[in-house]
Amino acid sequence: MSTSLVMEELDLIKIRKDFPILSTTVNGKPLVYLDNAATSQKPWPVIRAIESYYTSLNSNVHRGVHYLSQKATDAYEQSRRKLATYINAAFEHEVIFTKGTTDGINLVASCFGKQFIGKGDEVIISYLEHHSNIVPWQMICEEKGASLKVIPINEKGELIMSAFDKLLNSRVKIIACSYVSNSLGTINPVREIIGKAHALGIPVLLDAAQAVQHLELDVQELDVDFLAFSGHKMYGPTGIGILYGKESWLNKLQPYQGGGDMIKTVTFEKTTYNELPFKFEAGTPNIEAAICLGNAVDYINSIGLDKIARQEEELVEYATAQLSLITGLRFIGTAENKASVVSFVIEGQHPYDVGFILDKMGIAVRTGHHCTEPLMNFFGIPGTIRASFAFYNTKAEVDILVEGVKKAITMLA
Numbered sequence: 001m002s003t004s005l006v007m008e009e010l011d012l013i014k015i016r017k018d019f020p021i022l023s024t025t026v027n028g029k030p031l032v033y034l035d036n037a038a039t040s041q042k043p044w045p046v047i048r049a050i051e052s053y054y055t056s057l058n059s060n061v062h063r064g065v066h067y068l069s070q071k072a073t074d075a076y077e078q079s080r081r082k083l084a085t086y087i088n089a090a091f092e093h094e095v096i097f098t099k100g101t102t103d104g105i106n107l108v109a110s111c112f113g114k115q116f117i118g119k120g121d122e123v124i125i126s127y128l129e130h131h132s133n134i135v136p137w138q139m140i141c142e143e144k145g146a147s148l149k150v151i152p153i154n155e156k157g158e159l160i161m162s163a164f165d166k167l168l169n170s171r172v173k174i175i176a177c178s179y180v181s182n183s184l185g186t187i188n189p190v191r192e193i194i195g196k197a198h199a200l201g202i203p204v205l206l207d208a209a210q211a212v213q214h215l216e217l218d219v220q221e222l223d224v225d226f227l228a229f230s231g232h233k234m235y236g237p238t239g240i241g242i243l244y245g246k247e248s249w250l251n252k253l254q255p256y257q258g259g260g261d262m263i264k265t266v267t268f269e270k271t272t273y274n275e276l277p278f279k280f281e282a283g284t285p286n287i288e289a290a291i292c293l294g295n296a297v298d299y300i301n302s303i304g305l306d307k308i309a310r311q312e313e314e315l316v317e318y319a320t321a322q323l324s325l326i327t328g329l330r331f332i333g334t335a336e337n338k339a340s341v342v343s344f345v346i347e348g349q350h351p352y353d354v355g356f357i358l359d360k361m362g363i364a365v366r367t368g369h370h371c372t373e374p375l376m377n378f379f380g381i382p383g384t385i386r387a388s389f390a391f392y393n394t395k396a397e398v399d400i401l402v403e404g405v406k407k408a409i410t411m412l413a
């Protein structure tokens with residue numbers, strides 16, 4: 001590892017020891033993990049918390065009076081409090097545990113759509129969306145006879161806000177937009193979107209899957225109505241995520257799924273529903289993951305999101321500068337405001353072939369459409385090679401990527 005690391009703001013040598021997988025090898029080479037937008041690696045405090053849960057806490061939540069059930073329930077609710085503080089929710093019960101971003105968006109599309117979207121109405125999304133913020137809205141629009149409108153983008157991969165203004169009208173019932181694009185890294189002007197939407201009484205859902213681990217996020221300051229993210233992209237376990245919803249909206253929505261925990265009373269004639277947040281948490285949740293997501297939040301806080309953001313910004317800047325020296329490499333997504341992602345193509349080469357060769361060198365990047373097929377169609381490409389950074393990545397790793405890409409180009413020529 002480069003000695004220059006100790007000069008950096010974060011003690012990367014120490015930090016990297018927190019993530020055991022980072023010191024493993026792949027194909028006989030030290031792992032260079034640059035696929036953090038797909039999922040991040042996990043630090044020891046999260047890994048140990050998972051073991052600790054199963055060795056000292058395992059029990060169902062909200063159900064038993066016995067010791068373990070009480071302890072598990074306390075830990076589960078404590079984690080909810082940590083998440084509420086992390087995003088500065090006004091109330092803990094505005095934080096719903098879900099399976100992940102996809103689950104959270106489907107919940108809103110389904111519940112909101114059932115009650116508030118009708119024939120002839122419109123839903124606005126953007127060209128940058130992940131399939132999970134396209135398909136659920138398409139499904140509800142189809143069911144209700146509503147139409148999906150899309151905020152266009154420019155060649156840099158930025159939203160064209162003048163076009164957004166023209167899409168706004170009284171038929172629009174909700175706007176669902178990503179905070180940060182997973183394919184390009186574009187940071188969208190979400191404050192402007194929310195401000196303009198609210199001026200017309202339109203609620204906004206933000207897909208924060210690529211934002212919550214990189215940017216300080218305050219749901220009250222944003223005044224956002226719904227916000228969804230995944231635990232596994234923020235150093236936590238898979239199969240867990242958060243849907244934040246304003247209390248007023250969550251109280252208006254009918255439950256998504258029926259089952260245990262979401263009820264107050266059940267008779268064969270009628271069921272009454274539990275209060276928030278339990279109304280939206282039917283069945284036994286992913287208890288271990290929910291609890292350990294709280295440990296991931298503790299870990300992020302112990303490093304500091306401001307330092308994380310600065311380190312990642314530096315990596316994006318450095319990678320962009322170094323990769324730009326390679327002949328035949330074209331960046332896809334050159335927005336002014338970007339977070340954590342560098343996407344590119346190599347002239348005359350399929351991204352998959354480049355990714356395959358990089359893998360042989362122990363370099364993990366993502367190749368393909370990144371679940372944003374309409375966006376790839378906009379650029380007229382089958383996909384990109386995407387390097388996505390976390391704060392534990394180093395400039396030395398960027399150098400390995402750059403050398404790897406050069407080598408791949410030579411080999412494929």
Ligand code: PMP
Pocket residue numbers: 037038099100101102103130132133178180181182207209210230371
């Ligand atoms: N939205 C964005 C912007 C994403 O990057 C992802 C994951 N790639 C998702 C939604 C879906 O997240 P999950 O698969 O964790 O539900």
